[in-house]
Amino acid sequence: MNELAVKKNAVTEPMRIPTLADELAALFGRAGHRLYLVGGSVRDAMLGRDSADLDFTTDARPDTVLKIVSGWADGVWEAGIAFGTVGVTKRGTTLEITTFRADSYDRMSRNPEVTFGDAIEGDLLRRDFTVNAMAVDLETKQLVDPYDGMTALRRGILDTPAPPEESFADDPLRMLRAARFTAQLGFSASPRVVMAMTEMAGQLTRITAERVQAELSKLMVAADPRSGLELMVETDLADHVLPEVPGMRLAIDEHHQHKDVYEHSLTVLQQAIDLERGGEPDLVLRLAALLHDIGKPATREFQPGGGVSFHHHEVVGAKMTRKRLRALKYSKQIVDDVSQLVFLHLRFHGYGKGEWTDSAVRRYVTDAGPLLDRLHKLVRADCTTRNKRKAAALQRTYDDLEERIERIRAEEDLAKVRPDLDGNEIMKLLGLPPGPLVGEAWKFLKELRLDRGPLDHDEAVAELREWAGEQGITPAD
Incomplete structure (x- = not known):
């Protein structure tokens, strides 16, 4: 039925x-x-x-x-x-x-x-x-x-028992609930409800951030969040909840295959949902898909000849994402995870046709950490070109990266990349007490491990001693 x-x-x-x-x-x-x-x-x-x-x-x-x-x-x-x-x-x-x-x-x-x-x-x-x-x-x-x-x-119509202006004046959160029911149930708001929402959108500021966030989260994990978000943008509610989303309408997508970055982002959101393949709705993935390009308006530059660039939009976007989600009182874990996915979503495009070294693949996996599966889905969802050959090529390239990750993972435990020497051994070899220098040595060895893969014990000791000498540290005998 x-x-x-x-x-x-x-x-x-x-x-x-x-x-x-x-x-x-x-x-x-x-x-x-x-x-x-x-x-x-x-x-x-x-x-x-x-x-x-x-x-x-x-x-x-x-x-x-x-x-x-x-x-x-x-x-x-x-x-x-x-x-x-x-x-x-x-x-x-x-x-x-x-x-x-x-x-x-x-x-x-x-x-x-x-x-x-x-x-x-x-x-x-x-x-x-x-x-x-x-x-x-x-x-x-x-x-x-x-x-x-x-x-x-x-x-399938959303209308109010009392005049909508009275209903929304009593409780402005009801306007956001209209968008949520649109996403959850496939309903459409009646014309008078849409008009009242548009005229009264500013009253949403009477509602606490926690209550707004709860409604937004329910909308985002609904069956069709796109329709709810479009209603929020149409009625200006989004200006008071996620102003960066309607703000993306100002930036033309560099692929020139979509009306603008706003439309592109909604498409990426839908494609990310499709990649959930019937599993539980993933709020973190969906927020990252929606917000992954919010840094583009602030980084847009027009190039000679008509081109457009958005250099470092992933860096700017990650900062914007963190600020917005904190304002909405999301948990620290959600803020960190969504921001990191936004920050990493563009990294794959440096892979080219497989030019990355194994070291670069290890870094990709290590930087993603427990977010790797979500990053896979986000990167795949971010391909929205209508050129079927180009889309197929991008998917094949990402298939190749995933295969390399699995090969290296089979050879090394990438989920537990650690230096070949632990902190206690570093302190013993260098004669150091606990402190910042031990952390610097540990970081050096981890970077070495990412670059070269596992080292045998003697090689790791030799590299540590050489690094210590460069830092002016006299290793213990």
Whole structure:
């Protein structure tokens, strides 16, 4: 079934309700309260998608909810109780039960003044999009859809229950969620939503970097991040999240086969995703593919005769990547890994037709370290020329490099390239205490190891003693 093809009998036949939901509804019914399955849980069920968590809403107040689930739940947490939400675990499934809300917002932040409501219709009105503003009454098994979310779901349209200007003023993060749902579900934003996003993009600055980053990450690991990114650029949201991405529209790609570096980068992103070959989405690889050329606008130079150069754009781009990802509060590991891939993505182009020495191949592997497999995918994805012969030649050349890496790896343990003498032996041979000189000696021997491959012990000692003499260090007897 197509992901966007809603079940034809979704309205006329009861949804398949999870056993846990029925159990919970029975508890609420005996206590004199109504319970509804709501939001993304309903949307995903209609789309035939699995939903890891179950979300509910109820007329019961939070303290009453706690009493109802006591003794039934395997675990209960109250971290969100100030917002009306009680978290529950049961047989390995996470459930969230939230009292009907009728919040108001100060529109200076995204923090609501929490007030509880008395009707399901009012609760659904305050939700982000009509496709998420549907509920199932677990007593009657009837769909509650006051804002025609089913029609929007059938058409694959993102629209808001309230006017979009009001919805986004209440919570500007919803604009970024529109881009995320576009990428995840293949939906298209309605014209009025697009207009409101464009007019209100600047309000995204009210949202913390951590929340923006969380939405961006979900978008990037979705099925079609390109469509979400294009919506962000079209509506100017990207100017406040990843301004370097729309900034690439100013730079014409040097291959002259794409409209600009922006289009080239989106193509590289898609090709990198294809190289995941059905595995888990790789956030680091996808960010590197999107950002690998962000240094081009700053390094663009027009050459006599109409040529364009981008010298050292990988160096500039790595610095820009590090700055942007830090501003988005990504973890140090992600910042380091994505920046290093951006820095290394151009190195392969020095390989020519295989002119690299084994030493250069070792350095390529050593510099990539644990990122080598991702670097392989990024470099291959970066070939976007429409000239089939040129593309095939580039892929054959990279095949040759990978074969050389495997050959050398079979002969030497490239993953554990270390000097032929360790730090203790260096100190003993040179009569040095622990300190910077030992580190310099260790680095010298590692560079030697990369250049010449493994050395036997006596040869390594001789090279160390010669280096020490050049540094004015008198080796120990």
